[in-house]
Amino acid sequence: MPSYYVERLKINFKTLEEFKQFRDYGLAELSMLEDLEANLIENNSESPFYGIYLYGRLAARMCLYHIDAKYDRYFSPPQEYLELWKLEVLAPYQKQGLGSALVSYAKQFGLPIKTNARNRSAQFWEKMGFQPVRYSPERDRGESPYVWLPENVSLLDEENKEK
Amino acid sequence: MPSYYVERLKINFKTLEEFKQFRDYGLAELSMLEDLEANLIENNSESPFYGIYLYGRLAARMCLYHIDAKYDRYFSPPQEYLELWKLEVLAPYQKQGLGSALVSYAKQFGLPIKTNARNRSAQFWEKMGFQPVRYSPERDRGESPYVWLPENVSLLDEENKEK
Numbered sequence: 001m002p003s004y005y006v007e008r009l010k011i012n013f014k015t016l017e018e019f020k021q022f023r024d025y026g027l028a029e030l031s032m033l034e035d036l037e038a039n040l041i042e043n044n045s046e047s048p049f050y051g052i053y054l055y056g057r058l059a060a061r062m063c064l065y066h067i068d069a070k071y072d073r074y075f076s077p078p079q080e081y082l083e084l085w086k087l088e089v090l091a092p093y094q095k096q097g098l099g100s101a102l103v104s105y106a107k108q109f110g111l112p113i114k115t116n117a118r119n120r121s122a123q124f125w126e127k128m129g130f131q132p133v134r135y136s137p138e139r140d141r142g143e144s145p146y147v148w149l150p151e152n153v154s155l156l157d158e159e160n161k162e163k
Numbered sequence: 164m165p166s167y168y169v170e171r172l173k174i175n176f177k178t179l180e181e182f183k184q185f186r187d188y189g190l191a192e193l194s195m196l197e198d199l200e201a202n203l204i205e206n207n208s209e210s211p212f213y214g215i216y217l218y219g220r221l222a223a224r225m226c227l228y229h230i231d232a233k234y235d236r237y238f239s240p241p242q243e244y245l246e247l248w249k250l251e252v253l254a255p256y257q258k259q260g261l262g263s264a265l266v267s268y269a270k271q272f273g274l275p276i277k278t279n280a281r282n283r284s285a286q287f288w289e290k291m292g293f294q295p296v297r298y299s300p301e302r303d304r305g306e307s308p309y310v311w312l313p314e315n316v317s318l319l320d321e322e323n324k325e326k
Contacts, residue, residue, distance in 0.1 A: 023282050026307030031298035048300075063305060085305035119186055135194035137211075142226060142248030144189030 004098070006105040009049040009061070011041060018058035024086050028063070049086075050105060052098050059093035062086060062102045067114075073139050074114055074147055076156045081112040103128045113148040122146065133157060167261070169268040172212040172224065174204060181221035187249050191226070212249075213268060215261050223252040223261040227269055230277075236302050237277055237310055239317045244275040266291045275316050280307040296320060 009015050011032055019029050035041045051061040063085040072078040084106055089098045106113055107129075117125050122132070122144070130146040134157040147155065172178050174195055182192050198204045214224040226248040235241040247269055252261045269276055270292075280288050285295070285307065293309040297320040310318065 025283065026280060026285070027295055027298040027303065028300070028305055028307070030295075065300065065304065083304060117189060120188065122189070132190055132193075135190040137191070137228065140190065141228065141246060142191055144191070 004052050004054055004059075004101070006050055006052055006102060009047050009051045009058075010044045011036065011047040011049075012043045015047070015049070015058070019061070021058070021090055022061065022086070022088050024088055028086075050102060052101060054093055054098075058090075060087075060089040060098040060102060062088075062106065064106055064109075066111075074133060074145070074156055075112050075149070076154045078156075079112065079153070081114055082106060082109060084113050084115040087115070099124065100128065107148060107150075110150050112150060112153050115146050116143040117146045118144065131155075167215050167217055167222075167264070169213055169215055169265060172210050172214050172221075173207045174199065174210040174212075175206045178210075178212070178221070182224070184221070184253055185224065185249070185251050187251055191249075213265060215264060217256055217261075221253075222256040223250075223265060225250040225265045225269065227272075237296060237308070237319055238275050238312070239319045241319075242275065242316070244277055245269060245272060247276050247278040250278070262287065263291065270311060270313075273313050275313060276311040278309050280309045285309065294318075 013036060016029060016033050016036070019025055032041070032047075036043065048063050048065050049061055050064060051058050053059065065083045065085065067081050067083050069079045072081060075081060084103070087099060087102060113130075115125065115130065117130075117132075125146040128148070130148045133140070133145045133147055133155060135144075149155070176199060179192060179196050179199070182188055195204070195210075199206065211226050211228050212224055213227060214221050216222065228246045228248065230244050230246050232242045235244060238244060247266070250262060250265060276293075278288065278293065280293075280295075288309040291311070293311045296303070296308045296310055296318060312318070
Protein backbone atom coordinates (compact mmCIF):
# COMPACT_ATOMS: atom_id res chain seq x y z
CA MET A 1 0.00 0.00 0.00
CA PRO A 2 1.39 3.41 -0.95
CA SER A 3 1.78 6.26 1.52
CA TYR A 4 -0.97 8.81 1.27
CA TYR A 5 -1.85 12.26 2.49
CA VAL A 6 -4.95 14.35 2.95
CA GLU A 7 -5.37 17.27 0.59
CA ARG A 8 -7.87 20.02 0.08
CA LEU A 9 -9.78 19.36 -3.12
CA LYS A 10 -10.00 21.87 -5.92
CA ILE A 11 -13.44 22.28 -7.41
CA ASN A 12 -13.14 21.55 -11.09
CA PHE A 13 -14.72 19.20 -13.60
CA LYS A 14 -12.22 16.45 -12.81
CA THR A 15 -13.04 16.49 -9.09
CA LEU A 16 -16.77 16.51 -9.76
CA GLU A 17 -16.35 13.57 -12.13
CA GLU A 18 -14.57 11.71 -9.29
CA PHE A 19 -17.41 12.59 -6.91
CA LYS A 20 -19.83 10.63 -9.10
CA GLN A 21 -18.25 7.42 -7.78
CA PHE A 22 -19.43 8.20 -4.25
CA ARG A 23 -22.70 6.98 -2.86
CA ASP A 24 -23.54 10.28 -1.23
CA TYR A 25 -23.79 12.36 -4.41
CA GLY A 26 -26.62 14.86 -4.26
CA LEU A 27 -27.69 18.47 -4.58
CA ALA A 28 -24.46 19.83 -3.07
CA GLU A 29 -22.43 18.28 -5.88
CA LEU A 30 -24.97 19.09 -8.59
CA SER A 31 -25.02 22.69 -7.46
CA MET A 32 -21.21 22.90 -7.75
CA LEU A 33 -21.39 21.41 -11.24
CA GLU A 34 -24.03 23.91 -12.35
CA ASP A 35 -22.03 26.80 -10.91
CA LEU A 36 -18.93 25.65 -12.77
CA GLU A 37 -20.83 25.25 -16.03
CA ALA A 38 -22.36 28.72 -15.64
CA ASN A 39 -18.94 30.20 -14.79
CA LEU A 40 -20.32 31.27 -11.41
CA ILE A 41 -17.31 29.72 -9.72
CA GLU A 42 -13.85 29.46 -11.06
CA ASN A 43 -12.28 26.24 -12.14
CA ASN A 44 -9.83 25.14 -9.41
CA SER A 45 -11.46 27.20 -6.69
CA GLU A 46 -10.91 26.11 -3.09
CA SER A 47 -13.65 23.88 -1.76
CA PRO A 48 -14.82 22.63 1.65
CA PHE A 49 -13.91 19.10 0.50
CA TYR A 50 -10.81 17.18 1.56
CA GLY A 51 -9.71 13.88 0.11
CA ILE A 52 -7.09 11.21 -0.29
CA TYR A 53 -5.85 10.04 -3.68
CA LEU A 54 -4.54 6.52 -4.16
CA TYR A 55 -3.02 5.44 -7.47
CA GLY A 56 -4.22 8.70 -8.99
CA ARG A 57 -7.82 8.11 -8.03
CA LEU A 58 -9.89 9.87 -5.37
CA ALA A 59 -10.34 7.06 -2.82
CA ALA A 60 -11.90 8.92 0.14
CA ARG A 61 -13.39 12.28 0.89
CA MET A 62 -15.13 14.41 3.49
CA CYS A 63 -16.66 17.88 3.61
CA LEU A 64 -15.75 20.27 6.45
CA TYR A 65 -18.02 23.23 6.84
CA HIS A 66 -17.45 26.16 9.22
CA ILE A 67 -20.56 26.94 11.27
CA ASP A 68 -20.70 30.40 12.80
CA ALA A 69 -20.86 30.73 16.61
CA LYS A 70 -24.27 32.37 16.38
CA TYR A 71 -25.74 29.14 14.99
CA ASP A 72 -24.09 26.93 17.60
CA ARG A 73 -26.61 24.85 19.55
CA TYR A 74 -24.22 22.17 20.76
CA PHE A 75 -21.23 23.62 22.59
CA SER A 76 -20.45 25.68 25.65
CA PRO A 77 -19.37 28.42 25.39
CA PRO A 78 -21.12 28.92 22.00
CA GLN A 79 -18.48 28.99 19.30
CA GLU A 80 -17.46 28.38 15.75
CA TYR A 81 -17.31 24.70 14.94
CA LEU A 82 -16.83 22.34 12.03
CA GLU A 83 -19.64 20.27 10.61
CA LEU A 84 -18.23 17.12 9.04
CA TRP A 85 -20.33 15.64 6.23
CA LYS A 86 -20.01 13.13 3.46
CA LEU A 87 -17.16 11.12 4.97
CA GLU A 88 -16.92 8.21 2.58
CA VAL A 89 -14.27 5.75 1.48
CA LEU A 90 -14.84 3.97 -1.82
CA ALA A 91 -15.37 0.22 -1.36
CA PRO A 92 -12.04 -1.01 -2.81
CA TYR A 93 -10.10 1.23 -0.41
CA GLN A 94 -11.92 0.50 2.84
CA LYS A 95 -10.30 -1.00 5.96
CA GLN A 96 -6.98 0.80 5.32
CA GLY A 97 -7.39 3.70 7.72
CA LEU A 98 -8.38 6.34 5.17
CA GLY A 99 -11.51 7.35 7.08
CA SER A 100 -9.54 7.70 10.31
CA ALA A 101 -6.87 9.74 8.50
CA LEU A 102 -9.50 12.22 7.28
CA VAL A 103 -11.08 12.59 10.71
CA SER A 104 -7.67 13.06 12.36
CA TYR A 105 -6.95 15.77 9.81
CA ALA A 106 -10.21 17.54 10.74
CA LYS A 107 -9.29 17.52 14.45
CA GLN A 108 -6.03 19.38 13.88
CA PHE A 109 -7.94 22.62 13.26
CA GLY A 110 -8.63 22.61 17.01
CA LEU A 111 -12.33 23.43 16.63
CA PRO A 112 -15.18 21.29 17.96
CA ILE A 113 -16.56 18.96 15.31
CA LYS A 114 -20.12 17.79 14.85
CA THR A 115 -21.13 14.96 12.55
CA ASN A 116 -24.17 12.79 11.88
CA ALA A 117 -23.45 9.12 12.65
CA ARG A 118 -25.43 7.53 9.86
CA ASN A 119 -26.08 3.87 9.17
CA ARG A 120 -24.67 2.34 12.34
CA SER A 121 -21.33 4.15 12.20
CA ALA A 122 -21.47 5.03 15.93
CA GLN A 123 -18.70 2.58 16.78
CA PHE A 124 -16.33 4.22 14.31
CA TRP A 125 -17.02 7.70 15.72
CA GLU A 126 -16.53 6.51 19.28
CA LYS A 127 -13.20 4.98 18.30
CA MET A 128 -12.28 8.41 16.91
CA GLY A 129 -13.01 10.08 20.27
CA PHE A 130 -16.46 11.38 19.41
CA GLN A 131 -19.44 11.17 21.76
CA PRO A 132 -23.20 11.22 21.23
CA VAL A 133 -25.19 14.26 22.33
CA ARG A 134 -28.49 14.08 24.15
CA TYR A 135 -30.99 13.74 21.31
CA SER A 136 -33.41 16.62 20.84
CA PRO A 137 -36.03 16.17 18.07
CA GLU A 138 -36.39 19.92 17.46
CA ARG A 139 -32.65 20.47 17.12
CA ASP A 140 -31.45 17.18 15.70
CA ARG A 141 -34.36 16.32 13.39
CA GLY A 142 -33.74 12.64 12.91
CA GLU A 143 -29.94 12.93 12.84
CA SER A 144 -27.60 11.05 15.19
CA PRO A 145 -25.22 13.86 16.16
CA TYR A 146 -21.80 12.86 17.45
CA VAL A 147 -19.32 15.51 18.55
CA TRP A 148 -15.62 15.81 19.23
CA LEU A 149 -14.53 18.31 21.86
CA PRO A 150 -11.12 19.99 22.04
CA GLU A 151 -9.91 20.99 25.50
CA ASN A 152 -11.87 23.72 27.30
CA VAL A 153 -15.05 23.02 25.36
CA SER A 154 -18.05 21.30 26.92
CA LEU A 155 -21.35 20.08 25.63
CA LEU A 156 -24.20 22.49 26.17
CA ASP A 157 -26.33 19.59 27.51
CA GLU A 158 -23.78 18.81 30.21
CA GLU A 159 -23.68 22.44 31.29
CA ASN A 160 -27.45 22.50 31.58
CA LYS A 161 -27.41 19.33 33.65
CA GLU A 162 -25.01 20.88 36.17
CA LYS A 163 -27.18 23.93 36.69
CA MET B 164 -48.85 -10.56 -1.50
CA PRO B 165 -51.31 -9.57 1.22
CA SER B 166 -53.15 -6.27 1.31
CA TYR B 167 -51.55 -3.76 3.65
CA TYR B 168 -52.24 -0.41 5.23
CA VAL B 169 -50.25 2.38 6.81
CA GLU B 170 -50.62 2.77 10.55
CA ARG B 171 -49.27 5.12 13.15
CA LEU B 172 -46.78 3.25 15.31
CA LYS B 173 -47.10 3.05 19.06
CA ILE B 174 -43.88 3.60 20.95
CA ASN B 175 -43.30 0.52 23.06
CA PHE B 176 -40.57 -2.06 23.52
CA LYS B 177 -41.97 -4.22 20.71
CA THR B 178 -41.81 -1.35 18.19
CA LEU B 179 -38.29 -0.43 19.26
CA GLU B 180 -37.21 -4.05 18.91
CA GLU B 181 -38.59 -3.99 15.34
CA PHE B 182 -36.69 -0.74 14.65
CA LYS B 183 -33.41 -2.57 15.27
CA GLN B 184 -33.85 -4.31 11.91
CA PHE B 185 -33.61 -0.98 10.07
CA ARG B 186 -30.39 0.43 8.74
CA ASP B 187 -31.10 3.93 9.95
CA TYR B 188 -31.17 3.18 13.68
CA GLY B 189 -29.54 5.94 15.69
CA LEU B 190 -29.86 8.42 18.53
CA ALA B 191 -33.55 9.10 17.86
CA GLU B 192 -34.40 5.45 18.52
CA LEU B 193 -31.95 5.08 21.42
CA SER B 194 -33.42 8.17 23.05
CA MET B 195 -36.95 6.69 22.81
CA LEU B 196 -35.70 3.45 24.34
CA GLU B 197 -34.06 5.28 27.24
CA ASP B 198 -37.17 7.34 27.85
CA LEU B 199 -39.30 4.18 27.93
CA GLU B 200 -36.91 2.46 30.30
CA ALA B 201 -36.86 5.49 32.59
CA ASN B 202 -40.68 5.72 32.45
CA LEU B 203 -40.32 9.19 30.94
CA ILE B 204 -42.75 8.23 28.20
CA GLU B 205 -45.63 5.84 28.47
CA ASN B 206 -45.69 2.49 26.84
CA ASN B 207 -47.95 2.70 23.74
CA SER B 208 -47.64 6.48 23.45
CA GLU B 209 -48.30 8.01 20.04
CA SER B 210 -45.15 8.53 17.98
CA PRO B 211 -44.13 10.45 14.87
CA PHE B 212 -43.48 7.09 13.17
CA TYR B 213 -45.75 5.43 10.64
CA GLY B 214 -45.29 1.96 9.27
CA ILE B 215 -46.61 -1.01 7.35
CA TYR B 216 -46.79 -4.51 8.83
CA LEU B 217 -46.61 -7.56 6.58
CA TYR B 218 -47.07 -11.05 7.99
CA GLY B 219 -46.99 -9.55 11.49
CA ARG B 220 -43.60 -7.93 10.96
CA LEU B 221 -42.77 -4.23 10.54
CA ALA B 222 -41.70 -4.13 6.88
CA ALA B 223 -41.43 -0.37 6.24
CA ARG B 224 -41.47 2.83 8.22
CA MET B 225 -41.06 6.59 8.04
CA CYS B 226 -41.00 9.45 10.53
CA LEU B 227 -43.16 12.54 9.96
CA TYR B 228 -42.24 15.55 12.03
CA HIS B 229 -44.25 18.78 12.20
CA ILE B 230 -42.03 21.84 11.73
CA ASP B 231 -43.45 25.11 13.00
CA ALA B 232 -44.01 27.95 10.49
CA LYS B 233 -41.48 30.14 12.30
CA TYR B 234 -38.70 27.68 11.34
CA ASP B 235 -39.77 27.43 7.70
CA ARG B 236 -36.99 28.38 5.28
CA TYR B 237 -38.36 26.59 2.22
CA PHE B 238 -41.93 27.62 1.43
CA SER B 239 -43.89 30.70 0.50
CA PRO B 240 -45.86 31.85 2.37
CA PRO B 241 -43.92 30.54 5.41
CA GLN B 242 -45.97 27.77 6.99
CA GLU B 243 -46.10 24.59 8.99
CA TYR B 244 -44.73 21.66 7.06
CA LEU B 245 -43.81 18.02 7.48
CA GLU B 246 -40.25 16.80 7.56
CA LEU B 247 -40.11 13.22 6.34
CA TRP B 248 -37.18 11.16 7.72
CA LYS B 249 -36.12 7.59 7.94
CA LEU B 250 -38.20 6.27 5.06
CA GLU B 251 -36.97 2.72 4.78
CA VAL B 252 -38.29 -0.59 3.49
CA LEU B 253 -36.59 -3.75 4.75
CA ALA B 254 -34.78 -5.61 1.97
CA PRO B 255 -37.14 -8.64 1.67
CA TYR B 256 -40.12 -6.30 1.15
CA GLN B 257 -38.69 -3.89 -1.38
CA LYS B 258 -40.10 -3.34 -4.90
CA GLN B 259 -43.69 -3.87 -3.73
CA GLY B 260 -44.78 -0.25 -3.46
CA LEU B 261 -44.46 0.07 0.34
CA GLY B 262 -42.26 3.19 0.12
CA SER B 263 -44.71 4.84 -2.28
CA ALA B 264 -47.64 3.90 -0.01
CA LEU B 265 -45.97 5.64 2.95
CA VAL B 266 -45.20 8.79 0.97
CA SER B 267 -48.76 8.93 -0.43
CA TYR B 268 -50.02 8.64 3.14
CA ALA B 269 -47.86 11.61 4.16
CA LYS B 270 -49.28 13.75 1.34
CA GLN B 271 -52.85 13.34 2.49
CA PHE B 272 -52.22 15.70 5.43
CA GLY B 273 -52.19 18.48 2.83
CA LEU B 274 -49.04 20.12 4.21
CA PRO B 275 -45.84 20.75 2.25
CA ILE B 276 -43.30 17.99 2.79
CA LYS B 277 -39.54 18.27 2.89
CA THR B 278 -37.19 15.32 2.80
CA ASN B 279 -33.50 14.63 2.27
CA ALA B 280 -32.90 12.54 -0.87
CA ARG B 281 -30.06 10.39 0.40
CA ASN B 282 -27.99 7.86 -1.48
CA ARG B 283 -29.20 8.49 -5.02
CA SER B 284 -32.91 8.29 -4.22
CA ALA B 285 -33.71 11.41 -6.29
CA GLN B 286 -35.45 9.39 -9.00
CA PHE B 287 -37.85 7.88 -6.46
CA TRP B 288 -38.72 11.29 -5.03
CA GLU B 289 -39.29 12.76 -8.48
CA LYS B 290 -41.62 9.88 -9.31
CA MET B 291 -43.51 10.77 -6.13
CA GLY B 292 -43.99 14.36 -7.32
CA PHE B 293 -41.18 15.91 -5.27
CA GLN B 294 -38.75 18.49 -6.66
CA PRO B 295 -35.24 19.59 -5.65
CA VAL B 296 -34.73 23.00 -4.09
CA ARG B 297 -31.96 25.36 -5.04
CA TYR B 298 -29.07 24.17 -2.83
CA SER B 299 -27.86 26.56 -0.15
CA PRO B 300 -24.88 25.39 1.95
CA GLU B 301 -25.88 27.48 4.97
CA ARG B 302 -29.43 26.21 5.02
CA ASP B 303 -29.09 22.72 3.61
CA ARG B 304 -25.77 21.69 5.17
CA GLY B 305 -24.87 18.80 2.92
CA GLU B 306 -28.43 17.52 2.57
CA SER B 307 -30.23 17.03 -0.75
CA PRO B 308 -33.60 18.58 0.08
CA TYR B 309 -36.55 17.55 -2.04
CA VAL B 310 -39.99 19.03 -1.43
CA TRP B 311 -43.59 18.28 -2.28
CA LEU B 312 -45.92 21.24 -2.66
CA PRO B 313 -49.69 21.15 -2.18
CA GLU B 314 -51.74 23.65 -4.20
CA ASN B 315 -51.27 27.34 -3.34
CA VAL B 316 -47.79 26.78 -1.91
CA SER B 317 -44.64 27.89 -3.75
CA LEU B 318 -40.97 27.47 -3.14
CA LEU B 319 -39.34 30.44 -1.46
CA ASP B 320 -36.54 30.30 -4.06
CA GLU B 321 -39.01 30.67 -6.92
CA GLU B 322 -40.66 33.68 -5.27
CA ASN B 323 -37.28 35.34 -4.90
CA LYS B 324 -36.48 34.70 -8.55
CA GLU B 325 -39.66 36.45 -9.70
CA LYS B 326 -38.92 39.60 -7.73
